[in-house]
Amino acid sequence: MPVITLLTDFGTHDAYVGIMKGVILQVHPAATIVDITHGIDPQDLVQAAYTVACTYKYFPADSIHIIVVDPGVGSDRRIVAMRKQDQFFLAPDNGVLTPVLDEDGEEQVCLVTNTRYFLKPVSQTFHGRDIFAPVGAQLAKGLAISKLGKSIDGADLVRLNIFKPHMTENGVVTGAVLSIDRFGNLISNIDWNYIKHHFPAATGDSLSFYIGDQFIAGLSASYNSVEPGRPLAITGSRGYFEIAVNRGSARQYFGTRQGDPVKVAVARP
Secondary structure, three states: OOOOEEEEOOOOOOHHHHHHHHHHHOOOOOOEEEEEOOOOOOOOOHHHHHHHHHHHHHHHOOOEEEEEEOOOOOOOOOOOEEEEEEEEEEEEOOOOHHHHHHHOEEEEEEEEOOOOHHHOOOOOOHHEEEEEHHHHHHHOOOOOHHHHOOEHHHHOOOOOOOOOEOOOOOOEEEEEEEEEEEOOOEEEEEHHHHHHHHHOOOOHEEEEEOOOOOOEEOOOOHHHHHHOOOEEEEEEOOOOOEEOOOOOOOHHHHOOOOOOEEHHHHHHH
16 A cells, blocks of 8 residues: 655644645545654755655655645646656645656656546645645555646756755865754765765765864764764765764754855865
8 A cells, every 4th residue: 555655844733734634534544644744944945855855765666755845835836746766746846856856767747737636625825735635645546647637748847956066176075054953963965976976085084074164074983973062074864964063953063054055175095
């Protein structure tokens, strides 16, 4: 039985998430629903996009990933269903699928316009309840995405202009703080793949990380590799380099905000 995942910026204080689950269960009482997170910062499409890309691969084939981070709800923005990497994605066409679209592999994309599968009447402000939830439940029951609306080319979908790591003239990799988790860890958009592409001989000890006017020498193997209260760099579970503070908050330590630059220098052998 396909799994339905939910990723929103709704938070858990209000009833929105619970209502979506209720609609799903009305349509598909046997549905298995998994919350990825409802803690995406309000309307933060970049954070949502990377979270989708970093989490979907841990789910079984044919899972349905419903993404409702939707600043354009009620406007003429489109809703799309996509099958890629043996997974289904149901999302507003606002760029939130950009990293998944950038991955290799064929994709099948359809507009979601067939009102037969919507809850009625459709609210102008809560498409999560009236469109995403019932359509996602129908997909979990085996509905072909071609039934939802006409097929379109994935190249026609909206894409975010996401800041990507780049190499400066002096050989320093410049990236950015992608997100900050509840522990205050600074998750960058730089990973080993990028470093190894440009510096095949690089090791953890050869890296230096720069946050503002401060730097950290080398990658640590664990959070307690340094004394409590001291900063460190580590490869996080998502595969990206993170800046952390042992038993503390890197956000507070560095005064860093999402989007601030992170730089990595590689010592020459």
